Amino acid sequence: MTSGSLVVPSYGRPRGVHPPLDYPGYRSTVLRHPKKPLVLLPQRLTEVTGPLLGEELITPADGDLTMQHDGEPQGQRIIVCGRVLDSDGRPVPDTLIEIWQTNAAGRYRHAREHHPAPLDPNFTGVGRAITDSGGNYRFITIQPGAYPWGNHYNAWRPAHIHFSVFGRAFAQRLVTQMYFPGDPLQPIDPIFNSVPDPKARERMIAQFDIGLTQPEWALGYRWDIVLRGRGATVFEGGPDFEGGEGQ
Amino acid sequence: MSELITPSQTVGPFFAMRLPWPEGPFVVPAGTTGAVTVVGRVFDGAGNPIPDALIETWQADPEGRFAHQDDPRGASASGYRSFRGFGRCPTSPDGSYRIVTLKPGPLPCPEDPGGTAEAPHLDVSVFARGMLDRVVTRMYFPDEAEANAADPVLSSLPEPGRRATLIAVPAALPAGQTGGSVLRFDIHVQGENETVFFDV
Numbered sequence: 001m002t003s004g005s006l007v008v009p010s011y012g013r014p015r016g017v018h019p020p021l022d023y024p025g026y027r028s029t030v031l032r033h034p035k036k037p038l039v040l041l042p043q044r045l046t047e048v049t050g051p052l053l054g055e056e057l058i059t060p061a062d063g064d065l066t067m068q069h070d071g072e073p074q075g076q077r078i079i080v081c082g083r084v085l086d087s088d089g090r091p092v093p094d095t096l097i098e099i100w101q102t103n104a105a106g107r108y109r110h111a112r113e114h115h116p117a118p119l120d121p122n123f124t125g126v127g128r129a130i131t132d133s134g135g136n137y138r139f140i141t142i143q144p145g146a147y148p149w150g151n152h153y154n155a156w157r158p159a160h161i162h163f164s165v166f167g168r169a170f171a172q173r174l175v176t177q178m179y180f181p182g183d184p185l186q187p188i189d190p191i192f193n194s195v196p197d198p199k200a201r202e203r204m205i206a207q208f209d210i211g212l213t214q215p216e217w218a219l220g221y222r223w224d225i226v227l228r229g230r231g232a233t234v235f236e237g238g239p240d241f242e243g244g245e246g247q
Numbered sequence: 248m249s250e251l252i253t254p255s256q257t258v259g260p261f262f263a264m265r266l267p268w269p270e271g272p273f274v275v276p277a278g279t280t281g282a283v284t285v286v287g288r289v290f291d292g293a294g295n296p297i298p299d300a301l302i303e304t305w306q307a308d309p310e311g312r313f314a315h316q317d318d319p320r321g322a323s324a325s326g327y328r329s330f331r332g333f334g335r336c337p338t339s340p341d342g343s344y345r346i347v348t349l350k351p352g353p354l355p356c357p358e359d360p361g362g363t364a365e366a367p368h369l370d371v372s373v374f375a376r377g378m379l380d381r382v383v384t385r386m387y388f389p390d391e392a393e394a395n396a397a398d399p400v401l402s403s404l405p406e407p408g409r410r411a412t413l414i415a416v417p418a419a420l421p422a423g424q425t426g427g428s429v430l431r432f433d434i435h436v437q438g439e440n441e442t443v444f445f446d447v
Contacts, residue, residue: 028377
């Protein structure tokens with residue numbers, strides 16, 4: 001960077017990608033969305049930096065949800081892998097991914113879960129991974145089940161895995177859900193359909209991948225997670241930045 | 248290239264299976280000299296506590312720096328290289344959360360690096376069942392009246408009357424605690440005292 005100028009990243013603000021906070025089809029949004037318009041926050045240092053969490057939180061068992069207990073869990077073994085990228089196609093390395101899901105019967109291991117499906121003593125349903133230098137991640141787990149919920153009469157959630165991703169900056173933080181191809185519950189699920197653009201909804205669906213599938217062992221699904229793209233903004237500098245170490 | 252971005256979905260009711268961890272609320276260990284405990288409750292539009300929300304905080308270190316490659320000044324030279332800057336706490340049945348941290352320093356504004364500063368603040372994300380995307384707010388400090396008055400965000404709110412929703416208030420130390428200070432920062436997702444939320 002040139003002396004006296006300051007370069008900080010900027011992250012595009014996607015329009016029409018994320019669901020609206022006010023979405024009556026998902027009843028719980030009614031009292032849990034702001035009614036006042038959001039105030040535009042120019043991205044400054046707090047927003048273009050972010051937590052770099054990692055190795056201290058991870059153990060080898062965190063990436064293989066089928067190996068966290070003495071025995072093998074029930075259900076269809078699957079491999080889920082992909083890349084974390086930004087919308088300009090650049091990989092996002094060294095970023096923490098956290099996942100949680102139901103067991104094969106559609107039941108979460110959680111105290112407030114009341115669905116009368118069996119728990120699996122050999123499956124907790126939680127994982128963590130960190131992307132490698134190419135933005136790649138990989139989990140081994142069990143195909144989650146569909147489950148009923150109280151949103152409306154005969155409401156069922158399509159099978160999904162919850163994903164939490166940090167990215168490189170506070171502005172890139174994303175919590176989402178990964179769905180499976182061909183699930184007949186997707187067209188009638190208010191949460192899936194809260195995403196306004198049908199093409200954007202499809203980006204939440206993993207692709208079955210025979211190349212990733214391991215013979216005699218596990219089905220493979222590939223799912224890339226794309227975060228907001230990163231540009232750069234150059235500002236006129238001042239005394240605080242002159243002689244800074246820079247990038 | 249927003250046509251490629253993965254959409255947000257709700258964190259749902261069962262994130263506590265994975266996301267909280269014991270040290271999550273402790274940006275610095277309890278008992279750290281100068282630690283500030285931020286306590287607060289999260290409320291919905293009916294004024295009821297939200298018992299299944301997740302609070303995340305992100306902030307600079309006490310020198311106003313980030314140990315991050317995109318802080319062009321680099322990490323603090325002294326002391327705070329390992330400052331995590333990140334806090335995470337799920338809410339309790341009464342909607343309460345707690346983050347133990349250090350007060351961040353003021354930050355230069357990229358557009359006016361030698362002049363205006365951002366007042367010390369935490370960026371705060373709220374996730375919950377019933378929220379299809381996170382909402383983002385900021386917490387400012389009550390003992391920074393002058394810096395808050397000059398802060399570019401606080402001083403340019405479209406509705407200045409809502410500024411107080413972004414400033415924590417001093418609170419009493421909990422029973423048994425003798426050191427540090429406590430600030431209260433309640434978050435009203437909706438309703439009469441709706442907190443200011445930002446489009447980041």
